[in-house]
Amino acid sequence: MNAPTVPTKPDPSYFASEQTVRWCPGCGDYAILKGIQRALAERARPREDTVFVSGIGCSSRLPYYLATYGFHTIHGRAPAVATGMKIANPDLDIWVVTGDGDGLSIGGNHMLHALRRDIDLNILLFNNEIYGLTKGQLSPTSRLGTRSPTSPGGSSERPVSAVRFALGAGGRFVARALDVQQDRLPEILVRAANHPGASFVELLQNCSVYNDGAFSFLTDREAGPRQRLHVRHGEPLRYGADGEFGLRLDARTMKLEAVEVGPGGCSEEEILVHDEHNPALAGLLATIGPPDFPLPLGVIYCDPAAPASRPVGKAAQPAIRTTDEELTAMLASEGTYQLT
Amino acid sequence: MNAPTVPTKPDPSYFASEQTVRWCPGCGDYAILKGIQRALAERARPREDTVFVSGIGCSSRLPYYLATYGFHTIHGRAPAVATGMKIANPDLDIWVVTGDGDGLSIGGNHMLHALRRDIDLNILLFNNEIYGLTKGQLSPTSRLGTRSPTSPGGSSERPVSAVRFALGAGGRFVARALDVQQDRLPEILVRAANHPGASFVELLQNCSVYNDGAFSFLTDREAGPRQRLHVRHGEPLRYGADGEFGLRLDARTMKLEAVEVGPGGCSEEEILVHDEHNPALAGLLATIGPPDFPLPLGVIYCDPAAPASRPVGKAAQPAIRTTDEELTAMLASEGTYQLT
Amino acid sequence: MGSESGGVRERTRVAVGVVRFAGDSGDGIQLMGSRFTQAAAERGYDLATVPDYPAEIRAPSGTTFGVSSFQIRFGGDAIRNPGDLADTLVAMNPAALKVHLDGVREGGTVILNTGSFNEKNLKRAGLESDPREDGTLKGYRLVALDIGKQTLDAVSGLGLSRKNAARCRNMYALGLVLWMYGAGIEPARAWLEERFGAGTPVGRANLRALEAGHAFGETAELAAGAPVYDIHPAELTPGLYRTITGGEALAFGLVVGAHKVGRPLFFGSYPITPASPVLHRLAALRDNPDVTVFQAEDEIAAISSCIGASYAGCLSGTSTSGPGMALKTEALSLACAAELPLVVIDCQRSGPSTGLPTKSEQTDLMYAVWGRPGEAPLPILAPKSPSDCFDTVVEATRIAVRFMTPVIVLADGYLVNASEPWLLPNVADIAAVPAKLHTDPEGFQPFMRDEALARPWAIPGTPGLEHRIGGLERDADTGEVSYDPENHQRMSDLRAEKVARVADALPAQKVEVGPPSGKLAVISWGSTYGVVREAVEELRTEGEEVSQIHLRALHPLPRGLGELLAGFDRVVVAELNSGHLRALLRAEFLVDVEGLNQINGMPFLVRDVKAGIRGRLM
Amino acid sequence: MGSESGGVRERTRVAVGVVRFAGDSGDGIQLMGSRFTQAAAERGYDLATVPDYPAEIRAPSGTTFGVSSFQIRFGGDAIRNPGDLADTLVAMNPAALKVHLDGVREGGTVILNTGSFNEKNLKRAGLESDPREDGTLKGYRLVALDIGKQTLDAVSGLGLSRKNAARCRNMYALGLVLWMYGAGIEPARAWLEERFGAGTPVGRANLRALEAGHAFGETAELAAGAPVYDIHPAELTPGLYRTITGGEALAFGLVVGAHKVGRPLFFGSYPITPASPVLHRLAALRDNPDVTVFQAEDEIAAISSCIGASYAGCLSGTSTSGPGMALKTEALSLACAAELPLVVIDCQRSGPSTGLPTKSEQTDLMYAVWGRPGEAPLPILAPKSPSDCFDTVVEATRIAVRFMTPVIVLADGYLVNASEPWLLPNVADIAAVPAKLHTDPEGFQPFMRDEALARPWAIPGTPGLEHRIGGLERDADTGEVSYDPENHQRMSDLRAEKVARVADALPAQKVEVGPPSGKLAVISWGSTYGVVREAVEELRTEGEEVSQIHLRALHPLPRGLGELLAGFDRVVVAELNSGHLRALLRAEFLVDVEGLNQINGMPFLVRDVKAGIRGRLM
Ligand SMILES: Cc1ncc(C[n+]2csc(CCOP(=O)(O)OP(=O)(O)O)c2C)c(N)n1
Ligand SMILES: Cc1ncc(C[n+]2csc(CCOP(=O)(O)OP(=O)(O)O)c2C)c(N)n1
């Protein structure tokens, strides 16, 4: 199963299938696909040991475009299918591809339990804050006021934060990335995949047809840098084109402040330093975002603890190991008697 | 619907039905039932405007023992049934009764969405850290190592924290209470019920048959006071029989410390003061517990913000309000033409 | 087709026209179709339409899987289906031609947008050679013109970007086809004005393109061989009409149905193809004070929320298709046990599993009848046409409330998207059968029953009726939980008998076409109605002794059906599945019912049904 | 009953004994039952047992709904069901007497624990008067003794608390009943020693109580009227036996089945009554390196995890009952579309909805056959007895792998909890049919098919076979997603034909009892086997011309069944539902199959089946 069939330095295209990609022009899924292929190339695991499991949605078509094994399952159940697959064969490198509807609306429960159980899956949640495939309805991440075919008057439902949810579920690796940032995306994916245990990456993804520009506040040339907080372990939580802003914590009130750094503003030392191992800080970062704060991107939380013991099957071995005799003994393990 | 049929100062027994209560001797559900009846009496809402909706489990039999309306639905779906009920008739006072299996295993997704949507339900999660009704299997809150018919070698699954999950889902009112504390339980329930929007109360409940003593670390006469942190808005986070311990935050590392207070220990001022409005503090409190910390009990989080606009039906009125003419006009609203 | 329009050419008089528009999603095919439809409708034709969308949201242009199409059949005869083959195909690009040429009758007309026939598009369509040159089009009448270029010419000078200008090409093609069929451009012009505003550049450009297309025919620029038609309007009952899709009719049916039983409507649903249009149409009614729409987190929550709302006193409805129906299974069983009113609309699609989401089938019938563990019978109705979706759902709401039961309405993807003219009902003329809410505490018991065996609807908020229901078996006398064997038998019998009695509330079965006994009866149900009816009528015209029996109620089976079947030598069920109704009828009546079956995601073709029946008449 | 035991009294020789133990959960009823069973089994009797638990975990003592019971039928004849009526009832309290007296045959013996007949308990049982005095017990032989007190006396001096001492009363009662049936206490003694350790106070007390109960009979303290029996052992094939419940056999069947197809077993499930014992039994095999058990968050995740594990190369199994089956509907359809091997065990219980969770029924048959939207056929087998659960599941694993398909095994709550003696198979003697994993990339396509129409099992980790599957329709030739109508028809046909061919891999249908043609055949399936068989055999002994046909395969129906049915004047299906198999047979064979039906949560009684058949023989 581990025959080194993969080139030592594979090109991302090595992981591309021959299928025509069928997303809309301008869809953020293209960029993410590219990022994934780069991450796969970087990790250089054999194609045959890699499986992409997806649910249903535009994003969930991704497995067709990769030259690995793939299973395009049913709406919301990819984490559950992948859990069985991983338990059955822990040697496989399993990625779960899901959308904000697939993974957080219908599939929220399986997501919760995959994270809680800390199954070693690489979970990618494509969040375009809308249902793409079914033509633009509200999703659980759609912002208040979103107009859609099911909310023609504007949504009146509070959205859930994918990152906050993942932390609440006990996720040990939680990150957020932006579709178009090819300089950062593959690295985050590689880290997620290398993390032993469940890793959860929220991918902010533009749906050019039903929710175009949902993340332009982040990608905007002008305003973007002030809205993006790229967090990196050990580095201060600074943002802005020249890092001119930063986050400070008031220890008494336990409240965050967005402050200007430098002369006239606050001193560098007062700025919080990112510690991706700190669940409390992660929880804090999970609650912030526009309009009062920038949106944290990068690895928000990574629990370095040795992976909690978690359900892992004994089924990895290709051949069965019990003998007929052992099973005969199993049948005879209780209350036997001899009749003559 | 609002005829004042309820006595001005009803006795808790006013809310008791005539059904024989069918839990095991020593089950914590008895105490919770009593606490609920007290809370109902305290609030003095009419019986006919009150509905208890439950899923399946020992705890979910509770509606039978109350003289209100009740719906014993199916496993895990009570929040969804209650959501429809509340949207259909916002005048009703709707309580959801669920267990750790019902509400967090099979029903985790509906719980997430009821909290996210902030539907005005009073959700009571009876957490006995086990499946009672089906005879003692593992639940998602069972601790690592728990031996059960489905984990004879001890559980290897990390449990989820109900409170942390509820906060991650965006819950605006999150509390935790102990079955046997009749001095505190009714008050917390009354606060939960009065909260506009979804309120979530984790009730630690002893299952005397399948998980007896799961919370004896809290109820223990000796050690209990050092394990229970009763949080109260505006009061310092102190615990121990005489409040001799407290929680302090290191602002730079954002880490909590359990410290001794007073002469020889740390000063009172250094102890964190509970602010139930602070999501960051709530997040912090949600992550702590034994062995290193006491377990927070009481109202951990209460978002005082005016309730976010949330889906509410227009169906409260007993009679329909549209006319035949309006509906005829609706049918004719597009592309009509006259043939002669 | 408000105004007559002449043209120099002699027009061929035909009874019926069938036009198919096909091209990329970007070609505005659906718009072309709907505007042509409106024109045909206003001209007084009876008609039937059906769209066909690609599964992708925006498939890459020029590909065969990205082709979108729309077919309309119209004329003076009673039109009950959109027709097997088109007389005229408008193919906006090579892929459209490749996919749809098979759907054109021999000798039919193909209007080609030659501007799109370049090497790139031929390749994208997977064509090795140019179909204009390789003999592919032999036997068809070709109208080849560069629609793109003609459009650009027509709209030049209006200051539109090239891209926006090119977008008007669907109006050009529409104008041309309208002219071919002797119709004017008035309805389309009026619509453009409403849509884009009278004087806007885009509105003016679209109008110019429309006029230019029409003029292209009128001024005899059209190739000499191209046929032009004259079709007489239908003799439809005078009155106010609109065209309606099944999706709209299902939505309206719920609103009017709830109104007529006097309860607010609660609609809890989750998006899924092809059922979403019902949800969207209802969501658009946000100003209606009696309609509440809830998009749930999944189908389980959708139906669960309905159950909660029904318990609270609403008439509840939900809509979905196969995968969603599967998820509703457990809660539907709860609705049966709790005996709460609820209308579940299943817009059937091709399975198993995700299957072919945009394709239509009748493969959920047996699931509807038997698809709940335990004994959980419920009534099932199926609409036969887009407008009948309205009547069927109104009927379903009545049954749900009268019998305190969930009801399944079996629509399908074809019906949801198909349209036809609808003589608008006056809602005041629809009989109101208000639900009786129980209020009297005297002797109240939640499972006491009236003469229809319905239990009382006793909603929270009513003093003195506080009670507890749920999925556990209830004592037939006290309504308390009961584990008693005899009681379980009694309750099982009561639930079955209650549903069986629904048949008494519905009309006895009649033949639809032909004599009530004879050589052969073809049975149809649901959306196959129109095709089967046409096939049977044609066969009868051709001298064959054959009748049609159409079923609206699938469970319980209609009264009188057994007797009717007994009068025929042969009985054939035509259905788009492996033989579901066939099995039900055989089991029920022990008649050797035969099957005419198809599971290819497409509606029956009239010719196939005819051939199937003819084969059994020999 | 290892050692013979005499006693002074003359023993009545009978062929079969039926004993029912009844009391509070606290009375240790199930233990009494299982120990009596072991004694009877070791004495060489054939036997059948069935427990009956209250729905509550620990219902308040003394209540009727808290009564727990256990019935055993044993003897020298082939015992195929636990019997209609008991000869002997042990009633540990008034509630037990009230609930179970109906289950004792006329003239039968009632052993009453008089110590529990106080006012409080009479009231709790809802009795107005003392049944010992009000004539209730007329027509029964009464053995009244204060078991509680006798037990306390017997164990006094061992230093046990009163509570613990009183707990030994079940052993006292057991000893007495063993003596009544001429059996010794050896097996129970051995078990007590193993359970409590030889010299522990609790162990010694239990043993003393056991001995005292036995001695009570032996020393002729027993009332003179009380009968004592002598029953001859059965002529069972010599060999190593154990008693086995259906739940254990289902679990073992999966383990051995997976082993015999050469794949590791993945079992993903979610607890539910009455299926949990299967999950528990498998979970207990944690040292088996080929068995992985996963408790999922719900039934959807359970079957989804199985699908993932099957894809990864495991033989997967899941077990549940009605409400859980409902939740598995959608994913089961995915397994049909993806064509992956999977064994789904449905332990049927009373519905609809939560229904009567601890009661048994056969009401899921039609759900199993038709309960998936779209066309998603799959094979269905039903075991006929506790030990047959093993064979049936082994067969199911073979079919799942050979045909690459999910298979449903329809067990029920009765079977799961019932037990019988099982001649232990030597696992080496069971035929191995190893799965062939595909490894050759040459010409590989995920939906290529072998002669059984099975697609290849190509698991991740295999170089060169990387492919993508899923719920969307696949091209029959390339395995890529296909929206092509003809292909969908072809794939639908292939899926149906594949499942139809399973019938070729199974034995042709034979009669079970009686001639293969004649006046009347009774058809049974699943757990009704034993009762129907006994009814038919008795009727035949009584001179009636009647045969039994028992079906293991419900879908596809066995080869030869149609011909068999055609040979009988009348055919009656006896089943615990509204007539599911009846409808299937009528639809398939157009034979006027009649139904003998019961939906009360209880197994058939032999007398009811006999009466039902006799009614049709007149
Ligand atoms: C059981 C079921 N319900 C509903 C659907 C229809 N459906 C398919 S994808 C989807 C939502 C897609 O949204 P998301 O997960 O955000 O993915 P996106 O298309 O935006 O990438 C829905 C509702 C389905 N396929 N199955
Ligand atoms: C669909 C479905 N699956 C499984 C069950 C069986 N079941 C009933 S209650 C329960 C779990 C109960 O645990 P919990 O919610 O913790 O409640 P408790 O009994 O501990 O109060 C289960 C698995 C069911 N009734 N329905």
Ligand code: SF4
């Ligand atoms: S609909 Fe949106 S998410 Fe889907 S492919 Fe198109 S742009 Fe991407």
Ligand code: SF4
């Ligand atoms: S099993 Fe446990 S939770 Fe259930 S009633 Fe008994 S003690 Fe309470």
Ligand SMILES: [Mg+2]
């Ligand atoms: Mg999305």
Ligand SMILES: [Mg+2]
């Ligand atoms: Mg529990």
